[in-house]
Amino acid sequence: MFARTERLLLRPSWPEDAAELHQAIADEGIVRHLARAPWLYTADDAAQAHDALYPAFLLMLRTYGAPRLIGACGLGNYDGSVELGYWIARPYWGLGFATEASSAVVSIAKAIGHKKLIASHFTDNPASGKVLRKLGFQNTGEAALRHSNGRRAAMTCALYEKTLGKAGADSTSMSPLPAFNIRAQMERL
Structure with missing residues (x-):
């Protein structure tokens, strides 16, 4: 699955991306705000599995x-x-x-049938909360401890959620181009 926004191409990662992905994310200032990425981040950590219900994209x-x-x-x-x-x-x-990339992913989530999304951010990363609010996520008013692999410790997270309506009824402030399936596009050629 691929998507295109005004400035970005969202695409799956490929094995050939491992070195560039490692170079982009191997920054403690990034990894410390992520729950799943380890620190030190190695080239082996750059390999990502693909799942149609839970797509992940590189932002190009x-x-x-x-x-x-x-x-x-x-x-x-x-x-x-x-x-x-x-x-x-x-x-x-x-x-x-x-915000631009996440808006496209929210649209993809709705298109593949997800009804609700959750998100969180470590409380010492308020910029991420600002992104979530721009996307129409609602702060639940709750906080939880979540382990950060990058920090090797549990940290407090603010919790958010967003209910996805019918296609076209989303309340995000951005209107990304719809996601497209490259195989379907190639079959049309």
Whole structure:
């Protein structure tokens, strides 16, 4: 599955991406805000499995030259709930890429039949909460301890959720281009 936004191409990772992915995420300032990524992040950690119900995407900045990997965004299974997660490489912080990519992934989640998404952010990362609120996630008013592999400790997270309505009824403030299936597009050619 692929998606395109105004500035990004969202695509699955391939084995050939491991070195570039490792270079982009092997930054303690990024990994410390993620629950699942370990620190030290190694090239072996860059391998990602693909799951149609929980797609994960590399965020490729569309340029006139070769696209540049700037982060990742996707869905995961967290205690039976569908969780949105994302990270952006440090040179691209504060430029709206997390919101842009996550908006596309929320649309994909709805298109593949998910009814509700959850998300969280460590309380010392308020920028991530701002992204979630822009996407229409509601703060549940609850907090929970969640283990951070990057910090090797449990940290307090603010919890969010978003109910997904029927296609076209989403309340996100952005309108990404719809996701498309490359196999279906190739069959039409």
